[in-house]
Amino acid sequence: AQSVAQPEDQVNVAEGNPLTVKCTYSVSGNPYLFWYVQYPNRGLQFLLKYITGDNLVKGSYGFEAEFNKSQTSFHLKKPSALVSDSALYFCAVRGPTGRRALTFGSGTRLQVQP
Amino acid sequence: DVKVTQSSRYLVKRTGEKVFLECVQDMDHENMFWYRQDPGLGLRLIYFSYDVKMKEKGDIPEGYSVSREKKERFSLILESASTNQTSMYLCASSPGQWRNTEAFFGQGTRLTVV
Numbered sequence: 001a002q003s004v005a006q007p008e009d010q011v012n013v014a015e016g017n018p019l020t021v022k023c024t025y026s027v028s029g030n031p032y033l034f035w036y037v038q039y040p041n042r043g044l045q046f047l048l049k050y051i052t053g054d055n056l057v058k059g060s061y062g063f064e065a066e067f068n069k070s071q072t073s074f075h076l077k078k079p080s081a082l083v084s085d086s087a088l089y090f091c092a093v094r095g096p097t098g099r100r101a102l103t104f105g106s107g108t109r110l111q112v113q114p
Numbered sequence: 115d116v117k118v119t120q121s122s123r124y125l126v127k128r129t130g131e132k133v134f135l136e137c138v139q140d141m142d143h144e145n146m147f148w149y150r151q152d153p154g155l156g157l158r159l160i161y162f163s164y165d166v167k168m169k170e171k172g173d174i175p176e177g178y179s180v181s182r183e184k185k186e187r188f189s190l191i192l193e194s195a196s197t198n199q200t201s202m203y204l205c206a207s208s209p210g211q212w213r214n215t216e217a218f219f220g221q222g223t224r225l226t227v228v
Contacts, residue, residue, distance in 0.1 A: 009154070032214055043118075043204055043219035044157075051214040090156060100164060100212050101147050101172065106156040 002027040002095050004105035012111045013081045021076040021108045023091030033074040034092040034102060035065055044090060050074060061085070081112045117141070118220040120205050126226045133192040135223050137205030144210040146188035147217065148172075148180065151202040163188055195227045 003026045013019045025031055032051055036044040048059025055067045065076045074091060088109050092102040121136035139146065145164050149157040149172075159172030161180040169180050177199060181189045188207075192199055202224050206217040 004156075006156075034216055036219075041123075041222070041224070043221040044206075046216045046218070049214075049216055094213070096213070100145055100208070101159045101162050102217055103159075104149075104157040106154055 006105035
């Protein structure tokens with residue numbers, strides 16, 4: 001079975017400061033990892049993914065994520081937060097075999113204060 | 115751009131009603147998914163389909179059924195709506211080469227059962 005943990009329900013950061021949203025995963029074999037963002041009353045928008053190769057992945061809106069195999073983590077980062085980054089963020093995983101559907105974490109609400 | 119369209123943004127239904135949620139994608143994707151989203155629980159997979167007329171149960175299929183008569187359309191059916199099915203429902207699709215590809219989401223349907 002595969003699973004994702006997002007240990008923080010909410011992350012608060014001041015505008016202009018760096019932000020990190022944490023994600024750890026459990027899967028058999030090499031993982032395929034994804035980050036999505038959800039704005040109020042909207043669907044999920046894809047931000048970035050790790051498939052293979054460089055552990056630092058760059059995505060949309062200045063976000064990046066670092067894959068760490070030994071710690072089974074895939075934390076989302078941004079060097080300088082914007083108020084408009086305030087939203088709900090979801091980490092998701094898919095294993096190398098079996099289930100086609102993504103398995104999601106519980107989500108982390110990011111609040112960026114002006 | 116891939117477009118996944120859900121037929122309603124908001125629905126209010128009465129307990130015991132049969133409810134249909136419709137989803138259409140325009141990118142000829144083989145795989146389609148229905149998730150429900152609840153606060154603190156993230157997204158949970160209800161059903162998915164990998165081809166016309168083919169379906170598989172997800173993690174929480176009880177009280178739901180699905181129909182896929184055409185490749186572009188995937189319907190979620192609540193046979194007899196109950197108040198505990200009040201939730202946000204999200205449809206997604208992904209292509210046949212699904213392993214390292216992100217899923218594309220619709221805008222969601224917020225269903226309230228009274």
